[in-house]
Amino acid sequence: MLRRRIGADARIVVLTGAGISAESGLPTFRGKDGLWEGQRFEDVATPEAFARDPESVHRFYNHRRRQLRDAAVQPNPAHLALAELERRWPGTVLVVTQNVDDLHERAGQRRLIHMHGQLDRVRCTSCAWTGRWDVDLGTAHACPHCARTGSLRPDIVWFGETPVGMEDIEDALEACDLFIAIGTSGSVYPAAGFVETVRSASPAHTVEINLEASAVGSRFEERRYGPASEEVPRFIEELLTVHA
Ligand code: BJW
Secondary structure, three states, X not given: OOOOOOOOXXXXXEEEOHHHHHOOOOOOOOOOOOOOOOOOHHHOOOHHXXXXXXXXXHHXXXXXXXXXXXXXXXXXXXXXXXXXXXXHOOOOEEEEEOOOOOHHHHHOOOOEEEOOEEEEEEEEOOOOOEEEOOOOOOOOOEOOOOOOEXXXXXXXXXXXXXXXXXXXXXXXXXXXXXXXXXXXXXXOOOHHHHHHHHHHHOOOEEEEEEOOOOOOHHHOOEEEEOOHHHHHHHHHHHHHHHHO
16 A cells, blocks of 8 residues: 555656666666676766777667567566556656666657667767667768768767756656656666655655665655566556546
8 A cells, every 4th residue: 555645636756767677678787687797887888988999889789779679678567557657647747767768658658758868869979960760870870960970879878978858857856746766776876866856855755666675765755675567557556546
């Protein structure tokens, strides 16, 4: 049962991390079999790494972009439940995802901010053009807008770069009544600090859903531990049973 009564007009903000896509077949970053295992993130997820060795960075993201198109990689019950919440909740729902996959969109989520960018988009470092990109990317490609070669990069937020949509995210966090963090380790900022932003701005209810306590788990009022594909639909069903 929900630990606190949530009003029908509640403004809900949901933060998602790699754990929500794990059961769709996409690896998380940290821990056993994670993307960072056997690899230093400084070698693939920083602007310095890209400047030093763009082909290695392209290889890392090309592999992941191809993985996204694997027929077995589909939204799981947790993504679907969040889209259902957005459709049926009388108040507002905003999903802020750290994930660069498109599983929330494929599940039907509409109010969504990709704070760490998107795998299926690229950006030109020369003219700032951004656009969709579904195939492998390399240093020989030319920008479709300015025609410069070798200036396209994955539209991903690397360490040391500013996440996308921070003003809108901060406004939503400060105004929300319910904050739910799903499948994120709480080890990368600013996302790891969102629970603190919510707590200092309002008396909102805060809920963590994860396989295990995250690095900031103790800061949440309510904690539910188990696979996202089970815990998220259960939690959302409880919310909707009360109000929809
Ligand atoms: C399940 C599950 C299942 C598994 N069911 N759960 C010192 C102190 C504080 C901060 C800093 C510092 N030094 C530098 C910083 C800032 C830095 C930072 O945080 N560094 C840390 C290393 C400390 N941050 C930045 O540089 C960010 N930019 C920034 O701060 O700009 C300044 C600014 C802020 C605010 C406004 C304006 C300006 C940028 C961060 C960019 C992160 N990029 C990456 C890689 C790129 C994307 C990609 O390649 O995909 O984003 S790093 C990587 O970590 C990726 C993820 O989005 C991110 C978070 O990982 P996530 O999602 O939490 O995954 P995991 O693997 O860590 O955890 C998975 C979780 O799921 C686990 O808890 C499991 O238990 C769980 N789980 N299966 C439920 N079935």
